[in-house]
Amino acid sequence: MAKIYTDRDASLDPLRDKTIAVIGYGSQGRAQALNLRDSGLDVIVGLRPGKSWELAEKEGFKVYRVDEAVKRADVIMMLIPDMVQPEVWKNQVEPHLREGMTVDFAHGFTVHYGLIKPPEFVDVVMVAPKSPGAKVREEFLAGRGVPALVAVYQDYSGRALDTALAIAKGIGATRAGVIETTFKEETETDLIGEQTVLVGGLMELIKKGFETLVELGYQPEVAYFEVLNEAKLIMDLIWRYGITGMLERVSVTARYGGLTVGPKVIDDRVKENMKKAAERVRSGEFAREWVEEYRKGMPRLQKLLEDTRSHEIERVGKEMRRLLFGD
Incomplete structure (x- = not known):
């Protein structure tokens, strides 16, 4: 039976007096940054120069280069596209991580398939809303929330789950319910579901x-x-x-x-085809193919x-x- 957390199971306390750097200001980045700020938390945004920078500043955020945002933060939220993450991580995030920081992902792809290998001295968690960013924001403003998945990949502090649940509460997800999972399960079910059904x-x-x-x-x-x-x-x-x-x-x-x-x-022939597709995800074959396609x-x-x-x-x-x- 899945473990489901709601508002009464989570507290914002693990995030109070901490600075949260949201890396990326696209669909999820913007929604989660705004929701966290509206929940009373200290949020900055890490970006490359461009339209997103201008929008984030217009909406009242302090915006920094990614490396500078990481230096100023205690919690890092990696909300940029999967295929962009490894290079940004290597050059602008990892060199500036400090002991005891928390790194949050909204999808487990890059960590699960080894494209990003976090150092041992940080907490690594995932809060994955099961909705596009616009809906995350819309439901929050309506006093509701969208369901999410939560996972702990690395618990250096011994309190990683509390921090992950605090993030989930801050974006409004615990209002709807948050299911505990793993990076492996979230990544593989997400890919299999997208490919075979959604x-x-x-x-x-x-x-x-x-x-x-x-x-x-x-x-x-x-x-x-x-x-x-x-x-x-x-x-x-x-x-x-x-x-x-x-x-x-x-x-x-x-x-x-x-x-x-x-x-x-x-019929069952379709189901067999689905299982073949699922095995390509589970073995890492699809991830390798997609990474190579992206590089080309x-x-x-x-x-x-x-x-x-x-x-x-x-x-x-x-x-x-x-x-x-x-x-």
């Missing part, structure tokens, strides 16, 4: 459904509504009420058809993006969204 699997399911309808002679515009537009409506029902709750809220015909035909389409300038990724942009569902979808939403 991004890869869902995208391919929609595309294949669209292609099937069009190849059978149905109008592309009608096919778009059936397999893409309505997918959001069904997903909203599942998110709010669960799978059974969704089934109870669709027509009896949809219920019967879905339950009898769905397992024939998404991401040519394969760019080609795949172009292929997706040129798919008929994107052409039809652009026109449908223009009519529906004025995009």
